[in-house]
Amino acid sequence: MLAGLVAASVALPVAAAARPAAVPAPVPDVPFEVGAATPAALAQRYAANRDGIRAAERMAAAHGDRRRAGSLRAMAAPGRQFLSFDGRAGGRSAEVFGDLARARRIAVLVPGSDTGLDSYGRFRAGAVALHRELRAGAPGDGAGAVVAWLGYATPGTVGPASLTAGRAEAAAPRLRAFVRSMNAARPGARVSLLCHSYGSVVCGRAAEGLRVADIVLYGSPGTGAGSAADLGASATVWAGRGADDWVGEVPHVRVPLLVTTLGFGADPVSPDFGACPFAAGSGGHSDYLNPGSVPLRNLARIVRGEAGCAAAPHPRPSARTAPGGTRA
Known part of the structure; x- marks a missing residue:
């Protein structure tokens, strides 16, 4: 029963199981990092990755995988901005929404289960919605940028x-290396990690020592840590869960087995965990980045640095509390 509940809660609702990562792709010419973040350097990088995606599309078509070829054709469309792309072993990518060269606030989205090149549309739609919300709240350079980081095999x-x-x-x-390259490329920018579902387990493992302003856990089954303090992060740790998100039914335990541990431990939205709570509305597991939704507005507020934390019962010494004690 424990295994079934954890599996149902961590996985995104999709129509079919993940497909084997057997589609061939070329070795990328561009490292999986940010690189220089000047407008000219980014334009060159986006163009090089577009060429790499088109090469992967041709290989997928030759392999007979029309679905993968179609996904890659869409990713190579004019105007798309990929910092990184590697089509091998199922595929990894990092796509930018907004003007990364000038953005003062940068959100890095870390996805959960069953996110890949063949199901990339869902992930991209959430990134687009968040960037629009940021732009609506702070036009111009203050709108910030969003990076959809599909940097691992979910x-x-x-x-x-x-x-x-x-x-x-x-x-x-990989996530730590990517964030370090972002810090180096944009040393004055405010970076926030937004971690959904199994992505929160990734962020929990990567958190220690990261130079980010926020680590936001939403739809999280746990991080493997017993508390926000145990993550070892200097960032403010946030947690939210929609009222209809079945991940709330998961047993928040860790069960040692012979060669591994089952489950992810403490509930991030529990007061004892010590994260800053944010209102996540009434939606379900896949609804956090829906346009016009309560969690989307609050996630944008966190990224902009407008949200304050006053409700965590065990705040870390580095936690920021806004004047007046407001909360997202």
């Missing part, structure tokens, strides 16, 4: 990978 809907932290352990060094 676990499938049902199976042991979605019940344990193995995929997150492998992903964490």
Whole structure:
């Protein structure tokens, strides 16, 4: 029963299970990092990755995978801005929404289960919605930028990978390296990590020592840590859950087995965890970035640095509290 509840809560609702990552793709010419963030350098990088995506599309078509080829064709469309792309082993990418060269606030989205090149539209739609919300609240350069970071092989809907932290352990060094490259490219920017579902396990593993302003856990089954303080992050840690999100039914335990541990431990929205709570509305597990929704507005407020934390019963010494004690 524990395994079933964890699997159902961590996985995004999709129509089909994840497909094998057997479609060939070329070795990328561009490293999986931010690089220089001047307008000219970014334009060159976006163009190089567009060429790489088109090359991967041709290989997928030659392999006979029309679905993958179609996904890649859409990703290579004019105007798309990919900082990084690697089509091998299921595919990894990092797409930018907004003007990264000038943005003073940058949100990095870390997705959960069953997010990949063949299901990328869902992930992209959330990034687009968040960028529009940021732009509506702070026009111009203050609107910020959003990076959709699909930098790891997400676990499938049902199976042991979605019940344990193995995929997150492998992903964490990649996320840390990407954030470090973002810090180097944009040293004056305010960076926030927004971590959905199994992505919160990834962020939990990567959190220690990261130079980010916020780590936001939403739809989270847990991080593997017993408290926000145990993450070892200097960032403000936030947590929210929609009223209709079934992840709230998961048993928040960690069960040691012979070669692994099942489950992700403490509930991030529990007062004892010590995260700053934010209102996440009445929606379900896939509704946090829906246009016009309560959680989308509050996530944008956190990214803009407008949200204050006053309700966490065990705040970390570095937690920021806004004048007046307002909360998202």
